[in-house]
Amino acid sequence: MEPSAEGPLLRTPLTDAFGRPLRDLRVSVTDRCNFRCVYCMPKEVFGPDYAFLPRAEILTFEEIARLTAVFARLGVRKIRLTGGEPLLRRDLPTLVRMVAAVPGIEDVALTTNGALLTRLAEPLAEAGLRRVTVSLDALDDETFARMNGVGFPVARVLAGIEAAERAGLRPIKVNAVIRRGLNEHAVLDLARRFRGTGHVVRFIEYMDVGTANGWRLDDVVPAAEILAQLDRAFGLEPIPPEAPGEVATRYRYRDGAGEVGVIASVTRPFCRGCTRARVSTDGKLFTCLFASAGFDLRRLLREGATDDEIEAAIRAVWSGRRDRYSELRSRATQRRRKVEMFYIGG
Ligand code: SAM
Ligand code: SF4
Ligand code: SF4
Helix, strand or coil, X not given: CCCCCCCHHHCCCCECCCCCECCEEEEECCCXXXXXXXXXXXXXXXXXXXXXXXXXXXXXXXXXXXXXXXXXXXXXXXXXXXXXXXXXXXXXXXXXXXXXXXXXXXEEEEEECXXXXXXXXXXXXXXXXXXXXXXXXXXXXXXXXXXXXXXXXXXXXXXXHHHHHHCCCCCCEEEEEEECCCCCCHHHHHHHHHXXXXXXXXXXXXXXXXXXXXXXHHHECCHHHHHHHHHHHHCEEEECCCCCCCCCEEEEECCCCCEEEEECCCXXXXXXXXXXXXXXXXXXXXXXXXXXXXXXXXXXXXXXXXXXXXXXXXXXXXXXCCCCHHHHXXXXXXXXXXXXXXXXXX
């Protein structure tokens, strides 16, 4: 059957070479960041002279909204704005409003380091943002400063989380990357702080995204170790996934104090359920976080392609997709050149 032009629900379902549908879209709205996290943009590599993308190369709001509409025609219902630090993109609430208005888009979410959330939570929620994930890797300033690379204080991120709460962006997910020798003690601190609040802390295994962070397997704290710590301290039991393709494995505290999760992309890869497409700051389509190259959607947009032509291009890329990097991870795959997380959108 030919795909119909009448609406997203009537089109031929799009699946990749392993039968995985395209469900979620992540867009990196800027490659810049006000932090220099050791695991993402270490300050030794991303110093004052680092050349970020010039403005003309970055997708405009209109281009992002147009791509979102084409992705929605292909079955995408959820969009997450990320980066870099998305709150550094000027007028971000305007973009939220534009993508929230796209027919078919049911959920607009954001991942942020929280530094500017106190000022922006309210306008973002008003514009149609539904959910926010705030990254926070420790609760003591000394460790957090070592993680974020710029000495940013914990209290200001916590104030951002409170502002998001007040703006109705609940429940909040709090992401913490745990790196061996740096912040293992933050596991119990963060769990204790957010138990009973309704917010969900998710502990992320340190991943070999990009090449700048100098990743070593020895620096990964396996999810099993994190879970054992939590279980000893509070008692945990597993709970089923909320939605298909969910990357976090969910647990609840036995005493009813809420939920916690781990994202174990190194020790328990979840490529089989991976339904995410990513669009980089300059409009390249990536079908895996660990890819080396993407498909240039910006060129199509700027050369006057029609929506149908852009849709056909995305279909072709997705239907040929065979990515399963984490399942195949080895010394050889790690040495491959890979794009950086702040550019592709974490
Ligand atoms: N700047 C925002 C933030 O930090 O939340 C959004 C972009 S950041 C790239 C998205 C997420 O990726 C953050 O939660 C961050 O902790 C995570 N991340 C970055 N580098 C990582 C790595 N090497 N391993 C695991 N997670 C990583
Ligand atoms: Fe910036 Fe987020 Fe990367 Fe940290 S993880 S350097 S906050 S983009
Ligand atoms: Fe998806 Fe690639 Fe991650 Fe596997 S490694 S879950 S295919 S992004």
